[in-house]
Ligand SMILES: Nc1ncnc2c1ncn2[C@@H]1O[C@H](COP(=O)(O)OP(=O)(O)OP(=O)(O)O)[C@@H](O)[C@H]1O
């Protein structure tokens with residue numbers, strides 16, 4: 001069934017909207033800095049000073065940019081449609097009239113969303129790395145304290161960063177799958193997911209969240225930046241991991257509870 | 267049916283009803299869409315589930331298929347509560363307008379549904395068989411989004427058939443079909459029934475149910491009005507006959523019938539009878555003794571009786587009588 005779930009994703013336009021954006025943004029970014037020879041100021045983005053001399057910096061800067069709104073938005077776009085899209089197309093009643101149990105079908109859908117989320121990250125970081133290599137070229141990275149980081153380690157570091165970013169993105173996907181199962185409305189889930197991200201960013205930015213602030217899912221989107229310090233600043237990374245897992249599990253269980261009970265109308 | 271013995275399904279205890287609804291109820295908020303519905307579908311029945319729009323047919327079918335939870339009561343399938351895992355293994359069907367993945371071909375839709383049934387062997391031949399039966403074999407590779415409503419309806423039937431069920435649940439299966447399509451589907455239902463399938467089908471057309479079904483239940487506003495053999499139900503609904511009466515002196519006849527018999531003169535002009543003017547035709551519903559006393563009085567008083575024709579209420583009329591309060 002997972003095969004069919006991925007097959008369905010592969011035949012839908014919104015899938016390519018997300019993957020296409022994830023592939024295009026790094027390309028546009030590289031093209032822009034090649035043409036204008038302008039980039040972020042040093043301090044605004046990781047390793048910004050080496051932007052024009054080292055392609056390894058490209059995926060890190062695009063990740064820093066993408067993790068703010070773009071990647072969450074792409075994830076929300078597909079996650080919001082999981083249950084709701086099938087409910088409104090009337091296919092949910094068709095498939096749930098078959099032998100497959102509701103729990104099993106739910107697991108398959110969730111697995112497909114998770115794979116999609118990972119695919120978006122891989123494409124985003126991978127295209128950035130590829131573009132950086134082809135256009136700027138790769139060489140050892142000068143670390144923040146001057147220690148050089150060899151190219152191989154630099155690439156591993158990029159993927160580690162993407163991996164740490166994957167967890168809060170998956171947690172966000174769980175939140176939006178929950179909305180999708182609860183509302184059976186695709187648009188409401190997508191809009192709700194994006195409003196959720198912006199709202200948490202806003203109340204956190206205004207300092208209204210108090211002691212809860214370190215546990216907001218949106219504040220885990222930047223935790224991977226701590227991997228780039230020398231030495232690595234582990235506590236925020238570790239916190240991002242368990243906080244993301246808690247959000248993920250909580251909303252996943254909530255969505256599952258709703259999905260297996262809910263009346264299938266429409 | 268193809269491959270039945272290979273499906274490994276446990277033999278069913280014979281004699282058990284295929285489907286029973288016991289006190290089945292569904293409320294949406296304060297609104298009772300289905301209320302304490304009891305009915306029994308025996309094996310081999312083609313069972314008509316008849317009711318006007320909004321009477322609760324689809325809601326009942328959703329409960330049978332496990333898509334919504336009853337507020338009260340129980341669905342029993344081959345004598346097992348539907349809540350037992352696997353109770354619906356021998357059931358297939360659909361509710362309302364069938365929902366398919368419009369961006370996939372009919373063939374891929376069916377392949378995916380077969381996968382959802384856990385079927386992996388001989389899928390292609392099963393699909394070809396089902397598509398052949400519903401007459402969609404030539405269009406299987408087109409996107410469902412490009413299908414007409416009637417083609418989607420046929421695909422829905424094919425999707426039910428590939429479960430190789432023993433009990434088929436069809437919600438208004440001829441909805442949206444042209445007359446030829448309706449005839450095809452009705453022929454198919456007869457054929458499947460002849461092969462031993464039990465079929466439960468909803469309809470708001472008494473004529474359709476009369477053509478296909480041996481048993482029928484009529485619901486209105488979520489409640490069962492009557493259940494039984496088709497003939498009994500139809501006779502019950504038709505009740506007393508109505509007559510069209512033509513005499514040489516309609517005014518006198520009306521006055522005599524009103525004063526001397528317990529016959530009722532029905533209002534509204536009739537369609538008329540051939541070769542008589544509509545205003546000369548009286549619609550009457552004779553009393554206890556039937557038409558005899560009416561004729562006797564008229565003849566005794568010298569009113570010429572030119573015609574007395576019994577009229578069966580049409581099927582539509584019968585249906586309305588059944589479902590109206
Ligand atoms: N989700 C819902 N919420 C509230 N009321 C509902 C819901 N679904 C159905 N109903 C109501 O329940 C009643 C029965 O609806 P149902 O769809 O079962 O009728 P039906 O007999 O299938 O009608 P039709 O011939 O039009 O298909 C209707 O009055 C309908 O408005």
Ligand SMILES: [Mg+2]
Nearest residue numbers: 323324362437
């Ligand atoms: Mg209906």
